[in-house]
Each structure stands twice: as C-alpha cells, then as structure tokens.
Amino acid sequence: MTAPGRRSSTFTRLLRHGFTDPSAAERLLDSVELAGVRDDPVLLEALGATADPDLALLGLVRLLEAQPGPDRRELLDTVIAAKPLRDRLLGVLGASAALADHLTRHPRDWEVLVTYEPSDLHPGVLEFERGLADAADPVALRVAYRRCLLSIAARDVCGTTDVPQTAAELADLATATLRAALAIASAAAPEDAALCRLAVIAMGKCGGHELNYVSDVDVIFVGEAVEGVDEAKAVPAATRLAAHLMRICSETTVEGSIWPVDANLRPEGRNGPLVRTLSSHLAYYQRWAKTWEFQALLKARPVAGDLDLGAEYIAAVDPLVWQAAERENFVADVQKMRRRVVENIPVAEVDRELKLGPGGLRDVEFAVQMLQLVHGRADPTLRSGTTLDALQALAAGGYVGRADAVQLDDAYRFLRSMEHRIQLYRLRRTHLVPEDHADQRRIGRSLGLRVDPVAELNREWRRHAGVVRRLHEKLFYRPLLDAAAQLAPGEVRLSPKAARERLVALGYVDPAAALRHLEALASGVTRKAAIQRTLLPVLLGWFADSADPDAGLLNFRKVSDALGKTPWYLRLLRDEGAAAENLARVLSAGRLAPDLLMRAPEAVALLGDGPGGGLRPRGRGPLEQEALAAAGRAENAEQGVTAARGVRRRELFRTAALDIVGSYGTDARPAEADQGALVDVVGAAVSDLTGATLAGTLRAVVRAGWGDTLPTRFTIIGMGRFGGHELGYGSDADVLFVHEPREGVPEREASDAANRVVSEMRRLLQVPSADPPLLIDADLRPEGKSGPLVRTLNSYAAYYRRWSLVWEAQALLRAEPVAGDEDLGRRFVDLIAPLRYPAEGLGEDAVREIRRLKARMESERLPRGTDPKLHTKLGPGGLSDVEWTVQLIQMRHGWAEPGLRTTRTREALAAARAAGLLSTEDAETLDEAWVLATRVRNAVMLVRGRAGDTFPTDGRELAAVGRYLGYGSGHVGDMLDAYRRTARRARTVVEELFYGA
Template structure:
C-alpha cells in the first residue's frame, strides 16, 4: 500500500480512537523515539482507551525522549509486552499532565509501575513509610513522595482501587510523609527532639482517611515535656520541631512542593500557640471552644510523632465531641456554619462548585457529621471519622433510610471521584468543574463516558448534585416521618425510636420535641393520600422551620393550617406542585406570630404563596373598589365593616408574607431586593390598605347617618397625617387623620357641622368595633385644639384657625398631610390652604426654630418610657425615627418654599431632596437615611415576631433571635445586631445634634 494510503488509514484510526489532533499524533508516532512501537496496534488501542489520547501520546513521547539511550528500548519493549504496565502508565499520562511532568523530570520512575506485589496492591501507612524511608532531606522526601503518588494514581485510573481506597491511600501516604518530615526535623535538631514528646494529630480529610490528591493537610500539635525538662523549654522545642516539619512539607523548591500543612484548626486558630500541652488543649475545649471545633474533632487521629501521647489526646477529647450536641447554642452554631459556607461562595462560581455549591460534597459531609453529633452521644457505633463509614453506620442503625444512604453514597463517590480527576490533571487544588469542552471531554472519558463525554458527564453531575440537594433534607427528616408513620400497637415509634427522634428534633432547634413528634404524627401518619403527600412535603418544610428562630411555632402553624385546609383538594396539590409555595409557607409560618395569625383566620390566603404575582401589592384603586363593593352588598354597617376587615386581613397577610420572604432571600440571589426598597414597598402597601378601609368605612358611615340614600348636607374629606400621610406606616402604626368638611350649597354651617360630626364619629366607631383582626386605630388627635376641638371642621373654620391661632408645631405636623378618602376636590383645596403654612415663603424665624428645638427636647425628656434604653428605642431613642424625621422636617419648613423637591410627605424623599439642593451633606443624608431605615425595619420586625407593637427590641431570647433573622443576622448574633443598631443610630444622632440643635 502506498505510504499516503497508510497515513490516511491511520488518520482515520486515530480519529476513531479519540484523538482530536491526528496530524500531530502522526508526527509523534513517526518520530524517531516512538517509531519502533508505533506500528503495533496494541499501543494505539491503549492510547485510545485513555482519558486524553493526545495528552497521553505527547507525554509518552516526552518520557521516551528523557530516557537514557540504553533504557529507551526497555521502556518500549515492556510497554508493548506487559498490558498491566501499558494500562497504568498510559492511563496516568492521559489523565495527569502534572505527573507526566514529574516522569519527564525523573524518567526512571516509570519502573515503579512495572509490577505490583500482592502486598502492595492496597498499601497502607507501613508500606508508604518503607518507600519514603531512604529520604534523608526535604528534596529527597519530595521525590519519593511523588513516586508513591504515581503508584496511587495508576491504581486509581485503572480501577484497581475505587474512590474510597484511593482516598485512604492518599491519607496514608500523607501520614507517612508527616512521619518522615518529622524524622528529618528531629535529626536536624536532636536537642529539641530529646526535650519533648510531640504528637501530630491529623484532622479533616487526612484524619478521616479520605484525602484528596491535592489538599492542605490539617493537623493539630500536642506536646509534653520529656523527663527532666521544664514545660516552657519543652514547648519551645516542640514548636520549633513542628514549624520545621511544616516547612519541609510546605516549602517550594526546585523539586516542587508536597502540600501545605495547615494548623489553623488548633485552639484560637492563627492567634493561638502552634503547640500546646494536653491539659492546655482540654482547658480551651472546656471553656472556649465553639461548636465547629468539636465538629472538626470528629476526624481527629494521631498520625505522627509520639503516638501514645496522640492516643491520650484522642481519648481525652472524644467525650467532649460526643457532648457537643448538648451545648446551649448548638443549633444556631450549626445553622451559622452552614450559612457561612453557602455565603462564602462567589456567585459566579456557585454552580461550578463541587465542594461548597448546592448539592456538593460539603452538603453530604455536613449532614453526616451533624447526625453523628446528635446520635453518637448514645450510640458508639456511629463514631467513625470517615464519611462513608459513618453513613453506613447511620443506615445500619436506622438513623437514615437505607435507600437514601445508598443514593447519597453513590453521589458522594461520584462527586469525589470527579474532584480527584480534576485535581490530578495538573496537580492543583481546585473544586471547580471546568468550563472548557476539552477539559470536560478529558474528565468525562476518565470517568468512563466514552460516547458523548461532555454531555454524559454534565448530565451525571447535574443528576448527582440534584440528588444530594434532595437527600440533604430527607436525611434529617425522612426517618422521623417514617417513624411517626409506623407507630406500633403500643404507640412505640418503629426504627428510629422515640428517644432518638426526640434527640434529633431537639438538636434541630425544637424546644418541645415531644409536641413536635405529636404534630408530625398527626400530619404524616397513616396510609391516606393526604398523609403520603405530607410525608413528601415535610422534609423541605421542617428544614426551613429548623433554619428559623422558632421551629416549634412554624410546625404548629403548619399543622393548624393543614387541619383547616387538609380536606381542600387544592391545598396539598398547591404545596406539592408549586415548590415555591411550600417554601414560602414555611418561611411565613416560622418567622413570628403576626402573619401566621392572619393566615389562620383566613387559611385560603395560602393560595397567594403559590402565585408568582400573588405577593405583589395591589393598587389602592383596586382595593377601594373591592372594599366599597363589599359595603354596598352588606345589609348593616357592622356587616359592611366586617367585610372590609376581611379584605384588609388578606392584604395585610399579602404584605407581611412578601416582606418575610424577601427578608429571608439570600442577598446574592437574583430575587433579592434591597431592605430599603422592601421597607418602602411595605409602607406604601400598608398606607393603601388602610386608606381603602377608611374610604369604605366612610361610605358605610355616610349611609347610616344619611338614611334613604339622600345626599349628606356636607362634603367630607379625610386627611392622613404623620406616618400615614408619609406612606411610611408600619404594621403597628395608628392611622393619624384630621377631617375637613364643607357645607353643600344652601346648607347652614351648624347643620352641616352636626352632620359632619355624626359621619366622622360613626366612621371611627365602625372601624374600632371589637374584632380578632389587627386593629385599625384612627387617631384624630392632631386636629386644631387637639381632643378639645371639634372632630371635623369646615374648610373655612380651618382657614380662620390657621390664620389666627396656628402654632409652629402645627405647621410641622401639616408637612405630612395628604388626602386619602372622601371628597377629592375638597381634599385638594385643603392642601392649597395649608401649603403656605408648611412651606412659608420667609422660612422660619429664629424664635420658631428655637420653639421646635424646645418641643423636641421636651418630648425626649418626657415621652421616653420609664426604664427604656434610649440607645435601643426605635422611635424616641437617640438617632431613632423621631431624630431623623424632625431633622428632615426642619429643613422642609426652612427651605420648602424655595426648593420644590422638599415639598413631600415622605422622610427619605425629603432627605434626598435636601442633599440634592446642597442643604445637607450627602454623607450626612446617607447616615440619617440608614438609621431611619434600620429603625423602621426593627419596629416592623418586632411586630411581625410578637404580633403586637413594640418600639424597642424584644427581651425574650427567641423573639430577639427572630428579629435578628429578619434583619439579616444569624439567630446567635443578637448581640451583634444590637451593637450594629447602636453604632448606626449613634452616628445619626451625631448628625442630628450638629444639624438640628446647632445648625
């Protein structure tokens, strides 16, 4: 056959065998180094079976070129003759460019792969110690380490070992390396070695014998004086030895680096001494250690140095580990650890993260370790350091469903294997899935996906991460639900056991696990379709409840809603089929009393949680039309107002639910909204809800006081004041109003005034009828002459009063006046009347400014409740709402006539306008705005949590933790929340004192 024909034929063969650059491959195969072996199809077949045939061939050519002339033939002959070597060597060369570089530097190391003795097929620490023993200096240790790593990779790539065996071998090699490094350090400093007993404790994946190819090796050092040595000098000697050992492993030289040794898991981390005595370790763990430190100690294992001392350390800390779940803040600590891991991932990398991303390796490890800490207290069989061994033990003990455990085991093995292959390529530490198709193809082929490697790998990866996400929730809760669903004849929980079930619920934050089990039994026991759906839903819901400050309330609320709606076919279907509905319901039910109380009075409102548009606030016009229609249909004014209350109740729930869901949306989520924007939306929504209710009540009152449908003798308008007029209402705010009327043509002043009083009085009476719904308290105390003046005045009477008697505080109060109900034209004319008072052409006189300051100082002195902490009172405290609002209003009174943008009823808009006009420094405006938003949100949070108004932070620990969660803190960060609030308002107070009192 012509030469060209042979080349074309081989070109096709190379393509079929998976080469992506057959031209370059032909050049290498026809080159002088590989030509003697290239004609044998055996070599092409072996190359085609590798993860990256092109890389394998390039690396083989490099290795061959690096061979001494007398060794090249041996390499090629052995390669062609011995299939085990061929598979091992080419498998490594096709998967790891990093190891190929090492082989090119040390070309004789390929012979380590020629044969494995039976005893070496699964070597342990002893075998690796033997392999490293000849090393007498750090560089020699590095060379021998990589030679041993080559053999581990060869067994891994060819399938001689699976993931678990490979991870164990890597940990054993790390153990042997630490021992060799310590031996070198001791040889170089014999006096230090003689002065102390030093034990090296393996932590993390090294301690758990599940190490990666490229990873920090976590350790803790413990030391004791040798006989005849004082403790101080002994610890100094031990510290020098430990630091030297770390450098031997961590330093980078011409021979590369082995891996960093990380001792930051020690007591006090980087700030603590590198080496401590055993008693010092124990003193720290007894007094200062945090929950995560005990979780880390699950994997503590003596690995080097004085193994007797290491065993003493392990025996001493083990009881502390298994009592960690009894710690007071165990639940909040665990939740905080989990959330910090999630928040530490850059948003752009979250979907590529094998370790920390959703459905990643950390989810599996975290779940297994938490269950170990909870149940290992009473069951020693669970005390394993290796994740998969612990998972097997949890399944065997009935703490985890066997099918769930098998699925989680498979996903964990897959994800760890993917992680190993990614790291093996360049011997670099990474947990990110590649994005380049070339890298994905090599990775897929290394895992056995030979058809469409990229597509098959991506599908498998998505499938396993999705399975882990599902199982992460099921792992905790499925055994609980299986248990309560299978109660024996005497009421004994089957499989998990009542005691274990209570332990788990208590560890997950349930203060009354007995009641929680009772609720779960009521919801999920039996064989009905309803119970089966509940068992599907509850893992997600219980996980969300456990993430809140009050899981018991969340579960109780869910049971009550389910009892009320359980027979409605749409209810469970909504929660089952609309994933967002179940999650939103869990957030709402576990966040406090206000929203659940509203929902339990109208359970059908749960449907709002499944509609993407269901939580958007409705326009005031639509609310008013609905409320007025309800009034028209009602037979009595009381029935009319009851119907209006129903509309208001539903809209309050809509507003509160949207607020809570936004508060619990992670900040890096695309759905996240800035807290200030959410606050503004709540203020507008509550204003519109109350305005619609007042308009409807006014219509009902007019009908009562003007029988037979006759036109009343006067027109009436309701003017909102205070936070109501400013669209800044909180959930517990009163509705401040004043009422203005104008006699109709031909009607005398007195009859008109009597009619206006009757309508206004009836409107207020109807709105304040006793009810289980949140009250709408209408307060007309800001009217002229206060409670001593008429409830409703005519427009002419207002004009006369303001012309003759008006005080500066009344001008200030009118800054927020805005018509909200009744006669629109009359409301507009009232605004025309008061504008010259609230935006005076000449601004304020010095005396008026002094009067406002006096009023503010007197209010601070007299109205702050006795015993209230002025640094935490959101309304009247230092830097709180009153401080910011009076400062903004003083600027409006002074400059509103000249600066049209200041003519607003809204505080934040006034601050923005003042800054834009140069009346307020932008930084000062930002400080005031931040304090006002925070104080407003804190007030809203307190009411959402407690169900009733509070102008400070709750004293009850659970309520305070719930407020903290709403404001974006962890439940265990109440102290930090209060410190941040004080700092923010202290800065605002400094601005207020400078601008309001001095400026």
C-alpha cells in the same frame, strides 16, 4: 515516508482507538523511540483504553526519549510484554500530564509500576514510610512523594482501587510525608527536638482517611515539655519545629511543592498560637469554641510526632465533640456555616463547583456530620471520621433510610471520582469542573464513559448532584416522618428516643408535640398524607431555620387542618416552588402573619407564583376600588365595615408575608439599600391599605345614613406616619376630618352630618375583632382633644390664621388627603402650605420653641424603666430624633427648596442632602438609623402580634426579631450592639443639626 494507503488506514484506526489528533499521533508513532512497535496492535489497544490516547502516546514518547539508550529498549520491551505494567503506565500517562512530567524528569521511576505492592494491593503508612525513607531533604522528599503518588494513581486509573481506597491511600501517604518532614525538621534542629514532645493531629480529609490528590492538609499541633524542661522553653521549640515542618511540605522547590499544610483549624485560627499545650487546647474548647470547631474535630486523628501525646489529645477532646449537639442553636449554626460557604463562591463558578456548590460533596459531608453529632452521643458506632463509613453506620442504625444511604453513597463516590480525575491531570488543587471539551472528554473516558464521554459525563454529574440536593434536604428529616407516621414495615426506623434527640437538636422545645403533629399530618395511605410526606422533609428544614420551629410546625398543622380538603392547597405547595418555602417562613416568623392567615386560610394562595398569587402590594387605586365595592354591596354599615376589614386582613397578610420573605432569605445582614427599599414598600402598602379601609368605611356609613350623597363634602387628611406613607403594622391612623356644606345645606345640618359620620366610623372600626385594631387618632386637630372632631375648611383657615402654634405647623408637614372628597382635600393642602413651609423660613424664636418641645418630649414621654438606648421612637438616635431633624430642615428651607415639600421622611432627607443642607455622610447616618428603627418596630409587631417601641425581653421573641433583621440564631447580642452603635452615630448628627451643638 508513509504510503498514502497505509496512512489512510492508520488514520482510521487511530480515530477508532480514540485519538482526537491522528496526524500528530502518526508522527509520534513514526518516531525513532517507537521503532519496531509502531503497528503493534497491543500498543494501540492499550493506548486506546486510556483516558486520553493522544496524551498517553505523547507521554510515552517523552519517557522513552528521557531514557539512556539501553534502558529505552528495556522499557519498550517491558511495556509490550507485560500487561500489568502497560496498563498502569499508559493509564497514568493518559490521565496525568503532571505525572508524565515527573517521569520525564526521573526516567527510572517507572520501575515502581513493575511489581505489585503487598498482596492486598493497598499499601499503608509503613509501606509509604519505606518509600520516603531515603529522603533527607525537601527536594528529595518531593521526588519520593511523587514516586509514591505514581503508584497510587496507577492503581486508581486501572480500577485496582476504588474511590475510598484511593482516598485512604492518599491520606496514608500524607501521614508518612508529615512524619518524614518532621524528621527532617528535627534533624535540622536537634536542640529543639530535645526540649519538647510534638504531636501532629490530622484534620479534615486527611484526618478522615479521605484525602484528594491535591488538597491542603489540615493539622493541629499539640506540644508539651519533656520531663525536666520548662514549658516556656518547650512550646517555642515545638513551634519552630511545626513551622519548619509546614515549610518543608508547602514551599516550592525545583521539584515543585507537595501540598500546603494548613493549621487554621487550631484554636483562634490564624490569630492563635501555632502550638498549644494539651491543657491550653482544652481550656479553649471548654470556654470559647464554636459549633463548627467541634464539627471539625470529628475527623481529628494523630498522625505524626509523639503519637502517645496525640492519643491523649483525642481522648481529652472526644467527649466535647459528642456534647456539641447539646449546644443551643447547634443545627442552625452548622447550617449557617454551610450557607456561608455557598455564598462565598463566585456566582460564575457555582454551577461548576463539585465540592462546595449545591448538590456538591460538602452537602453530603455536612449532612452526615450533623447526624453523627446528634446521635453519636448515644451510639458509638457512628463515630467515624470517614464520610462513607459514617453513612453506612447511620443506615445500619436506622438513622438514615437504607435506600437514601445507597443513593447518597453512589453520588458521593461519583463526585469524588470526578474530583480525583480533575486534580490528577495537572496535580492542582481545584474542585471546578473544566469547561473545555477536551478536558471533559478525558474525565468522562477515565470514568469509563466511552460512547459520548462529554454528554454522558454531564448527564451523570447533574443526576448525582440532583440526588445530593434532594437527599441533603430530606436526610435529616425523612426518618422523623417514618418514626411518626409508622409506615414502611420492615424498614429500619428511627427510635422514638432518637427522633426526640433529632428534634431537640433542630431547635424544637417540645419534641413530643412535634412528633404528634407529624403523625397527624403524615400518617395514613391517603393522597393527602402522601403529599405531606413529600413536603414535610423540606418544610421541617425551613422551620428549623427559624427562631421558633415549634410554632412553625404547629401553625402548619392548623393551616393544613383548615385547608386539607381543599384540592388546590397541597397541590400549590407541591407544584409551585416558592409557595411552600414562603409558607414555612411566614408560619415560623412570629404571631401576626399566622394569626391573619388563620382568619383567612385561603390567603395561602397569595404565596404562590401562579394566577392570583404573588406578594407584590396591589397599590392604592385597586385597594380602594375593592373596599368601596365591598362596602357598596353590604346591606348595612356594620356589614360594609366588616367587608372592608376583610380586605384589610387579607392585604395586611400579603404585606406581612412579603416583609418576612424579603427579610428572611439570608444569614448575612441585608444591604442597607435593600433594607430601606423594603421599609418603603411596607410603609406605603400599610398606608395605602389603611386609606382604602377608611374609604370603604366612609362609604358604608354614608350609604347607611344618607344614601348616595352626604349633605356636606367630607375628606380625611392623613397625618404623622399615615400622611408620610410610613405606617407600621401596629400604627394608629393619625387624621384630621374636614367638611364643607354643600350648596343650600344649612351649616348646622352639615356639621351634624359630619360629626355623625366621624362618630359612626370610629365606633364601627373599634368593634371587637380578631383582626389587628385600626385606631383613628384625631389628637393633632386644632385645640387637640378639647377641640371639635371635625371642622369646616373655613374654620380650619380661621384657626390657623389666628391661633396656630409652631408644633401644629410642624405636624402639618405630613398632612396629605387619604380618603373622601378629593377636591376638598386639595384645597386643604393649599390652605396649609404657607404654614408648613413659611416664607423666608423659621425665625429663631420658632426654632427655639421646636427644640424646647423636643427636649421636653424626651424627658417626659419615655416610659419608666425602659432602656433609652434601645427605644426606637423616643430614644437617642431613634425615629423622633431623625424626623424632628428632617422636619426642622423642611420648615427652615422648604419655601426655597421644592424637593423638601414632601410628607415622606426619607425623600425629604435625600432632598436636603441634594440641596447641600447636610453632608452625604450625615444624611446616610440619619437614614440608616431611621430605617433600622422602623424595621425593629415592624419586627416587634410581626413577632409578638402587638405593637412595641423597644426590643422584646423574651429570648425566643428577641431571636425572632434578630432573624428578621438578618442575624442568625445566637447573635442577638450582635444585633443589640449594632442598633446601639447605629443610634449613637445618628444622635451625634442630631446634636449638631437639630440642637446646634
């Protein structure tokens, strides 16, 4: 029994040596296995130097317990006497509970740590093959594998090897293991081995000589027939051997498993044959392979089986790898794959992901691989499958700044070290930083952080991850600035040819022009140029992520030239996180938004999140007040309307920017609910803005001609999409004009005044301007184009009472006052209520007439030469189909269902579904089609700067529409197919609900 004083002294010493549970440690030190060395300072010092002294001590006691009697003393004496063994053994025991378990099961395996391996301390494949040579079955192979792993881990935790050397040794051990597994499989089926040549190609980290402790080993199998054997027999034989090899490594036995062998990087992935011939591989890569598959082949390396066949495979695919950067949308495809990986990480794990999260290992690897593929075509020195070797070569060749490369190298080494220590503990495949304090303490101490291991670990981890995030964003783009701006003398700089190669890979059609823009923006020693050099690396990445990088960069130069001397402009982009990204998205998304911005560059301030910024639409009330005030301050009608149009220009830009930013942020298609919400916001914002513009124009005209009071009350009724709050950027404003003479004013005088107001409003709004046109269309008035432009309320009442046709009643479903006298507007709505919601609904004659008119419109109004299936307005399943179907339901049932009495299509559709007038499935089908068609029309206007009802034919414009709709570059075919499919489903519903089919 330990004396109290001695216990207190030992307790303190144990705490000082890093033990967290001194009581348990004391009990272990008092155990019979440690008799005679309990107080040996050498032992305590050695335990205190490990990552987890408690774990190391427990492992040592368990190992001693597992030794036969005489061997126990031998082991203990050796540990005390031999420092190399002591450091290695205790270092492993303090870092890896899994390897401690292995040593307990195989108590003599500690002997592999007694002697150093070959003189350079870094064994290769041959040494590991010797270590696995006696493994004749899967169980023995697992034991031998762990024995070899024990020696790698010992060198690692003792600092004899660094991260790249450890990763290379792990890859070499994997190579030897694959060879041993293939030998076992071949011995089990010698008849199969005699029929074929089988090459095992390592991919991923194993192929790149940078394997983790626990990782899937990615492979591709290539098989050929031996001479005189038919391929039809050889390939199945090779497939059986490959499958057996995979089972030997992957299956769990009493000794656990080694690691999964993953062949999903093969052509067609898990759906493709496990083994292909060389010619079959080549045929696939030449015709069907995607960009990411060539990126994966960067690390391909023959490791087992027929190495000559493996070399033939590498020689055959190598030229294809280095042509990958010439593929259309190369960078976009690579970046899309990276984003998809991040998006698939559970939200709760993103901040703990060492490998896949932002600022993680994959960011380094992707950036390096992109640069290799772009410049490795012309520079063979870059063709390494090992990340850090490739990074060093990129820096030496001037493709990456040397300082950036050093920082990235340091960060990558630290993050890989963390990953190794995390996996080593339980030998489990994970890339998540554990949340447990004890786990983090062990990892921190294993990395040499001893003052406050947990705090230091988290601080260093976050610092390195931040470095990776920052450099990942600029690594591809910063050297372009140095090449263009010609700064930093003495720095190895990207050559003009390499700069052009990189810009072409990024999607720039005119790299020479792009370099000129970069030079103009970033050259010089002014503060302005310095800020631009900070901003441009990130902006260039966002431009490259668009359908038209050239336009994005050109537009940015124009805006910068216009606002460059304005002190707040660059400060806004630098200091407000959202502003720079929003600007990049807007400038590269098409013509409309940049054109609006060039007319009023100060609207850039709307893109920030500071005072006065923000893209949320302002609403009808504030807009109308501003337009009325602007018109009221003007000296004449022309200036008043110009002021109102200025408000419209700025707010139209705000809405377009909101639309672009809201649509642009993901490669995946936005959820349908999000699409619909965005359509509603845009439609309401443009409609409110149009109403406010008309109100301001009306005020300007009345003030110029009559002062404060017009001789007649005057109101404007919105019709069609305007009345439905569904205007698009290029929509005409369908309206009716209504007036009512003021008391004592002769009707002739009132009518003349009203007609003069309408004529003057139309004239002033049609004055040529660089702004998007606002055309007033009054063709839905009684008697159409042959009727008077403006009528009194009584005249409308008389006409509708005597002459109204069913199509006019249908048009009135969307009538809503938008400007002018509010009371007169309300009375007009009361007047038309019985027409648009007829009591007891529509008679069959009226229903037939509506159907006849719709069929006639379909046959007569569709433009010649247009593909009907892609016409968003008049084509099958388009806007007209959905709207006429909804309106027929409104006219038949609106008298009984209050929810149907709305001018908004989607609201009416939802009300019809709630009332049971159509099924939920049919309502969702129509809603999806209407939302998609509306988004396409909005996209066309945003991209082309002019309205259109069908998809553009120009490839770049079509790609920009696709990007707006959530389809990445190169996927416009998927977009068109999806539109046709959605419209086709909607047309089926329309046939049933509208035509009664």
